[in-house]
Amino acid sequence: MRWNLAYRTLFHDRGKLIAGLVGVIFSVVLVNIQGGLFFGLVNKASMLVDRSNADIWIGHRGMHNVDFAHPIPERYRYTVAGVEGVAEVQPLKLQFVNMALPGGKYQQVLLVGVAESTNLGRAYSIVDGPQDAINRNDAIILDRCDDDKLDSPQVGELREVNGRRVRVAGKSNGILNFLVTPYVFANYDDAIEIGGSNPDETSYLLVRLAPNADCQRVCRDIRTLLPELDVMTSDQYASLSINHWITRTGLGLSFGAATLLGLLVGLVMVGQTLYAMVLDRVGEYATLRAIGLGERELLSILAFQSALVASIGIAIGMVITIILKTLLSSPKATIEIPLMLYVGCGVLIFAICLFAAGLPYLRVRRIDPHTALQS
Amino acid sequence: MTTTNTGTTASTPTDVPVGVQPGQGPASGQKTSAITNHALEAKAIAKSYVIGGQSRPVLDGIDFHVDPGECVFLAGPSGSGKTTLLSILGLLLTSDSGQLLLKGRRVDRLTEVERTLVRRERIGFVFQRFQLINGLTAEDNVSIPLTMDGMPLREARDRAGALLCRMGLEDHRKALPTSMSPGQCQRVALARAVINEPELILADEPTAALDGKSGQAVMELLHQLTKEFASSTVVVTHDPRIYQYADRICEMENGKFK
Numbered sequence: 001m002r003w004n005l006a007y008r009t010l011f012h013d014r015g016k017l018i019a020g021l022v023g024v025i026f027s028v029v030l031v032n033i034q035g036g037l038f039f040g041l042v043n044k045a046s047m048l049v050d051r052s053n054a055d056i057w058i059g060h061r062g063m064h065n066v067d068f069a070h071p072i073p074e075r076y077r078y079t080v081a082g083v084e085g086v087a088e089v090q091p092l093k094l095q096f097v098n099m100a101l102p103g104g105k106y107q108q109v110l111l112v113g114v115a116e117s118t119n120l121g122r123a124y125s126i127v128d129g130p131q132d133a134i135n136r137n138d139a140i141i142l143d144r145c146d147d148d149k150l151d152s153p154q155v156g157e158l159r160e161v162n163g164r165r166v167r168v169a170g171k172s173n174g175i176l177n178f179l180v181t182p183y184v185f186a187n188y189d190d191a192i193e194i195g196g197s198n199p200d201e202t203s204y205l206l207v208r209l210a211p212n213a214d215c216q217r218v219c220r221d222i223r224t225l226l227p228e229l230d231v232m233t234s235d236q237y238a239s240l241s242i243n244h245w246i247t248r249t250g251l252g253l254s255f256g257a258a259t260l261l262g263l264l265v266g267l268v269m270v271g272q273t274l275y276a277m278v279l280d281r282v283g284e285y286a287t288l289r290a291i292g293l294g295e296r297e298l299l300s301i302l303a304f305q306s307a308l309v310a311s312i313g314i315a316i317g318m319v320i321t322i323i324l325k326t327l328l329s330s331p332k333a334t335i336e337i338p339l340m341l342y343v344g345c346g347v348l349i350f351a352i353c354l355f356a357a358g359l360p361y362l363r364v365r366r367i368d369p370h371t372a373l374q375s
Numbered sequence: 376m377t378t379t380n381t382g383t384t385a386s387t388p389t390d391v392p393v394g395v396q397p398g399q400g401p402a403s404g405q406k407t408s409a410i411t412n413h414a415l416e417a418k419a420i421a422k423s424y425v426i427g428g429q430s431r432p433v434l435d436g437i438d439f440h441v442d443p444g445e446c447v448f449l450a451g452p453s454g455s456g457k458t459t460l461l462s463i464l465g466l467l468l469t470s471d472s473g474q475l476l477l478k479g480r481r482v483d484r485l486t487e488v489e490r491t492l493v494r495r496e497r498i499g500f501v502f503q504r505f506q507l508i509n510g511l512t513a514e515d516n517v518s519i520p521l522t523m524d525g526m527p528l529r530e531a532r533d534r535a536g537a538l539l540c541r542m543g544l545e546d547h548r549k550a551l552p553t554s555m556s557p558g559q560c561q562r563v564a565l566a567r568a569v570i571n572e573p574e575l576i577l578a579d580e581p582t583a584a585l586d587g588k589s590g591q592a593v594m595e596l597l598h599q600l601t602k603e604f605a606s607s608t609v610v611v612t613h614d615p616r617i618y619q620y621a622d623r624i625c626e627m628e629n630g631k632f633k
């Protein structure tokens with residue numbers, strides 16, 4: 001009966017119920033989408049690392065962000081190649097250069113030189129043009145997402161990078177960084193030439209481990225041999241790159257604050273509606289208390305009602321989130337919602353809904369059954 | 376009126392509610408006290424409210440009793456303390472002093488939880504403004520007291536439906552309170568008060584919100600049902616048209632009986 005009473009009274013007042021649900025749905029969608037955008041954005045900071053196919057990254061002392069590299073001696077690759085457990089070592093060259101646009105403007109790009117005949121550092125995948133595009137003469141690979149910035153280059157088009165003519169040989173889709181600087185992939189030797197940099201220097205050495213090799217041990221061995229360099233697993237460098245942006249830009253704080261604010265607004269809505277729902281029915285609750293309903297029983301009715309509002313709202317909110325995510329997520333503005341976010345957000349909002357039921361409870365506790373007679 | 380009977384306080388046993396099974400007769404399982412055979416007895420009840428920092432007596436040493444099956448009316452001008460007395464008799468309000476005995480057992484010193492149980496199992500309430508639950512059908516409203524005692528909803532609905540039929544509401548069993556007339560609502564409220572066959576029924580101006588005809592109908596039903604269940608009844612009213620249903624009328628004035 002109590003449940004009958006709880007949901008009947010809840011569904012009797014459709015307007016209030018919908019207002020409460022909207023509050024919950026709003027919170028769920030907001031937190032998930034906001035969080036998803038955040039993860040999508042910060043994950044761009046490590047995209048080059050995540051998709052490099054390498055197990056270990058070796059770079060300058062104090063390396064902290066994959067896009068900002070300092071030169072290291074290229075010949076160290078032979079030292080690393082001699083370490084037990086290393087299957088392959090390849091250099092990766094990163095350099096900021098300028099690309100001339102048809103209109104006469106320039107766009108700064110990040111030129112990434114990838115060694116021939118390896119997939120180490122080959123973070124892109126071709127969606128337009130031949131798969132081996134990078135091995136053509138003076139070839140560069142651009143990303144579709146940078147079309148706006150680079151004035152819609154077509155495959156086969158000639159472009160000028162750092163004063164050298166290159167040909168757009170292929171295009172990838174969705175390899176972006178945290179900066180607004182487009183990645184331009186080129187053959188390693190071409191990249192050295194275009195950049196006009198010292199061929200004895202490179203930016204990173206990427207290592208592929210032999211099967212069954214112990215990654216930590218290999219890292220240690222390399223560190224012993226090359227104490228002036230930093231040696232990290234890909235995962236370590238990826239999270240370091242992400243953390244760099246989150247902390248340096250205060251992004252975590254501002255996104256977190258915005259998300260929290262949204263959560264708060266939604267929950268204030270929920271709390272307020274639940275509270276208003278109870279206030280509306282204080283007379284009925286007083287009557288129920290008068291004819292013998294216990295305080296605890298009354299509380300369980302309220303808890304049941306808010307749990308119901310929370311569950312329905314969270315379910316609808318999740319569905320809307322998934323729909324929005326599918327509709328809105330693009331390589332440029334990726335919405336990446338980890339399972340943890342779904343679960344955590346659901347649990348948190350459910351808990352806070354129950355807490356919001358505690359607010360009207362304070363009011364209900366003070367219901368004097370005597371008031372039933374005094375209306 | 377002066378305080379009496381204070382000497383008996385210590386010797387009177389304190390009542391703790393005993394679970395009355397639904398469907399059982401109101402008096403079953405209850406020990407009848409040797410001291411009295413009143414269904415309800417109030418001794419020297421006093422109550423004052425603090426209004427604007429000043430304590431104002433509302434009830435001033437009231438002695439009152441109802442015998443089993445008796446129907447007593449409380450009459451008197453507005454503000455004379457009728458509702459306050461009824462609230463104290465119904466364990467909705469505690470008196471400042473005095474004793475309250477239900478079937479010879481003290482009930483004025485119970486905890487809130489115990490008082491709630493006594494109200495649930497032994498007292499039926501009828502309110503001036505019906506106080507039905509708006510989200511529930513007539514049948515479900517009447518089922519509340521049964522299901523609070525643990526009866527399954529289906530069975531409770533059957534019994535509630537049967538009682539509503541007796542009250543001429545068979546077409547309104549599934550109706551919401553908002554779609555019924557005041558007279559019909561009060562009959563539903565009456566059904567809710569008596570469904571558990573309580574030993575005491577308290578009604579506060581049950582006909583005040585009704586026209587003369589529906590008021591008569593409600594009182595007629597109340598009269599029939601209380602006679603049938605042998606319930607004792609206290610009705611607060613200042614509606615002379617229904618005085619015919621009273622076994623006894625007590626007039627109040629300024630917190631005292633005349």
Ligand SMILES: Nc1ncnc2c1ncn2[C@@H]1O[C@H](COP(=O)(O)OP(=O)(O)O)[C@@H](O)[C@H]1O
Nearest residue numbers: 424425426433452453454455456457458459460
């Ligand atoms: N909760 C309260 N607080 C203060 N004064 C009250 C309260 N309830 C009733 N009173 C006062 O007690 C007096 C008696 O009230 P009541 O018992 O409702 O009278 P009646 O039902 O006979 O009209 C009134 O003067 C009223 O103002």
Ligand SMILES: [Mg+2]
Nearest residue numbers: 457458459579
């Ligand atoms: Mg009154």
